[in-house]
Amino acid sequence: MELLAKLKKGYGIPVLAAAFLLSGCGSDNPASSEEPQQNKTATVEQTAMKTYEPPSMEKVPAGPLGESIKLGYKLMNETNTAVPNNVGNNLACSSCHGTAGTDGTSPLTGVTAVYPTFNPRAGKVLTIEDRINGCFKRSMNGHPLEAASDEMRAMVAYLNYISTNVPIGIKERPWIIKNSLQTVPTPDLANGEKLYQQSCSACHGADGSGTGPTSGPALWGDKSFNIGAGMGRISTTAGYIKRNMPLGEMGGVKQGSLTDQQAADLAGFILSKDRPDFAEKANDWPLGNAPADVPYELKIKNQ
Template sequence: MPDDEFGKIVRQGEQIFINTQKNAGQFVGNSLNCVNCHLDAGRKSNSSPLWAAYISYPAYRSKNKHVNTFAERLQGCFRFSMNGKAPAFGDPTLVALESYAYWLATGAPVGGTLEGRGYPEVKKPAQPADYARGEKVYQQKCALCHGADGQGQASAGKTVFPPLWGEKSFNWGAGMHDIKNASGFIKANMPLGLGGTLTEQEAWDVALFMDSHERPQDPRFNGSVEETRKKYHDSPTSLYGKSVNGHVLGAK
């Protein structure tokens, strides 16, 4: 990193990214840090790395149906994945995160698509994703870090392994609530340090199991789970508004 005033802001962005709770806690409403879903401080391929994201904006997003700047994309992360509130445009937190992403993308072609961007798409397995199989995979491959109850682990007040559902996790508006997105992240990166070892079937099954649990409400909720699903979650890979084990997800 450059040893000047710009480098100072880049370092701030890195620290916000690694320990969001400590360095941008006023914008966070759960127990997560950015690095929990964007591994290796936002540098790891196939873990939605910042260097590939930065060069991809401005871009149209179907999620909010307009062209988004990179700053607006970051705002969405705080609102949905962090279950918090979006920093205003020009806020030092956004400026630092943008600067860090810009520095990581040094030399990358603007407007191109780099290998390793986002989470890889995992083709649908031979059998439909299944809750019971997913629970078995979770207990065998995931519970050691994320806990049998899915609430993760913390050390000295800092989240080490994030909660995967419940009040301290990402909300129903986050991309990870979608089984397709979650299976891609899981297949490429989990178990931690053993990415690529799960089969496609296991990745889809455990993604369905994870996303079959209740979590904070989608901040776009309009008073009706049915209407909110129709407007924002009309996808076969979203479980929002679906009944699982007798409970309608999102109805809490």
């Protein structure tokens, strides 16, 4: 396995802190003096927007738009059962983006305000619909939604709703904290296995198969994310674990108490396990400059 070989070799080097989950990516291009007035307004408004609280589902408007937002919320929480033909594992969007993307684990609040945007992994500008379907193909190990389907419209409507009042074209969302370690220590897989059984197995299963899409998602095996998912990178997985796990005290470990080394050990152990392949993986980062911890070979290699 490519990844296992890299894990044994070690990741004790700086890695790029770009996690390309649906939480969004800012533009790599600084605004020019000719930028649209809309973006100038967003730049001014964002300086005062240090925090953001999305509207609650109790305030969803009545009528067709409200019904679409509610369907989007359902799809976020019940993805694998709501659209089973598009999901190839036992995960839901909320498996990673907790509370349908509104809590601090991997927030989606304000995400529609930053799209369309350039995505280095794709090597092109993506719309929010493109990004949603990227997650269906990778994190959900499934198939994209039809662009004009009720389900796609509903997901965009929901993401727009939890982005209410965030200025279109905003360059930074200060309330978003990326789940990524700048430098990943060389993982100790044996210690990772020990920590996993001590503090993770009760929710995620001793065999990694999980106990439910939101209660304890599958972390490896056929029912988990595939190798092309953002969580397939050790910097992202370790960062997510360090910030968010466990959700409650488990095996004497409290949320936020893990060291970088412990988080790397856990991530290394989890990612050393078998998971579904992603047929298109070699085409990622077509312009080069791929992060150092991409766990598979690419057609375009970094110089």
